[in-house]
Amino acid sequence: MPVAGFGVTLRSFFRPTVTEQYPTTPANIQPRYHGRHQLNRYADGLEKCIGCELCAWACPADAIYVEADSNTPDHQMSPGERYGRVYQINYLRCIFCGLCIEACPTRALTMTNEIELAGPTREGLIYEKHDLLAPMEEGMLAAPHPMVEGTTDTEYYKGDVIKATQEQRAWVRAHRPDDETLGQDRPKPSEFTPDVDADAPEPVGLEIFAKHTDQGGNP
Numbered sequence: 001m002p003v004a005g006f007g008v009t010l011r012s013f014f015r016p017t018v019t020e021q022y023p024t025t026p027a028n029i030q031p032r033y034h035g036r037h038q039l040n041r042y043a044d045g046l047e048k049c050i051g052c053e054l055c056a057w058a059c060p061a062d063a064i065y066v067e068a069d070s071n072t073p074d075h076q077m078s079p080g081e082r083y084g085r086v087y088q089i090n091y092l093r094c095i096f097c098g099l100c101i102e103a104c105p106t107r108a109l110t111m112t113n114e115i116e117l118a119g120p121t122r123e124g125l126i127y128e129k130h131d132l133l134a135p136m137e138e139g140m141l142a143a144p145h146p147m148v149e150g151t152t153d154t155e156y157y158k159g160d161v162i163k164a165t166q167e168q169r170a171w172v173r174a175h176r177p178d179d180e181t182l183g184q185d186r187p188k189p190s191e192f193t194p195d196v197d198a199d200a201p202e203p204v205g206l207e208i209f210a211k212h213t214d215q216g217g218n219p
Contacts, residue, residue, distance in 0.1 A: 029113045034096045036114040037089055039132045040107065042156055044148060044164040045140035045181065047077050047133070048108030049084035058103035063093035074175075077143045079153035084108075087129040091117055106157065139163035142181040145172050 020027065029035070040048045051068025067086035077083035101109050119125050136142060141164040147153075148161050148168065155161060172179050 027115065029115060031113060033113040033115070034098050034111045036112050036117060037100070037127075037132055038110050038112050038134050039084075039087060039129065040110060040134050041136075041140060041143075042079070043139060043162050044168060045136065045145070046079055046143050046147065046156070047083055048106045049087065050078055050080055050106060050108070051082045051084040052105065054103040054105065055100035055109055058099045059094075060097065060099065061093040061095050063090045063095075064088070064100060065090075073146070075144045076146050079147055079151075079156040084129065087132060089127045089132065091125040091127060092122060136181055140181060141168055141172050142179055145175075 042048060051066060053066045053068065056062075056064040056066050065086065065088040066084055068082045069085035071077055071081060071083055096111070098111060101111055117125065139162075145164075145168050147156070148165055151161060169182065173182060
């Protein structure tokens with residue numbers, strides 16, 4: 001009788017059942033699983049995307065939309081001439097085939113192993129550029145800022161840039177002093193030192209605040 005084909009079924013029939021407890025416990029995702037996309041940065045914080053649109057052309061599901069713009073000395077977002085000003089991925093269409101990351105010439109677009117992409121609205125599944133950008137790491141400065149002095153986009157592509165330089169930090173500090181990525185290099189706010197009459201009792205708390213805001217402090 002042709003029962004050999006049932007061998008796998010019979011061997012598995014008496015094995016214990018294994019049930020994945022997701023989402024109660026995290027799913028066992030393989031490191032190279034193709035999940036949510038990520039737009040990567042260089043080690044100094046400049047974006048890798050140059051707005052070439054090759055990923056959009058390679059996508060068989062027409063799920064990617066890119067608009068490029070030109071870099072300027074005062075608005076350098078990526079090495080070279082252009083950057084991706086608008087970047088959208090429609091996860092209602094994406095089939096996670098990975099052709100987009102194969103087409104990217106700068107390794108700007110990669111895929112993470114994040115699988116939790118469900119949402120209550122259709123609009124929420126259209127990811128914008130800020131949703132896809134990789135988080136800032138130590139040593140990075142948020143773009144825009146100039147390239148490392150004396151380098152071209154070739155040095156960036158080769159991986160010669162390993163972190164943001166002091167010249168780049170000085171530029172960001174001059175143009176965006178409140179930028180959180182400056183860390184300890186952020187300018188310190190001037191200390192509040194009210195003028196107090198030496199013969200008058202030392203004012204405290206609300207009296208100092210009222211005096212210097214002209215809202216009824218002691219003369």
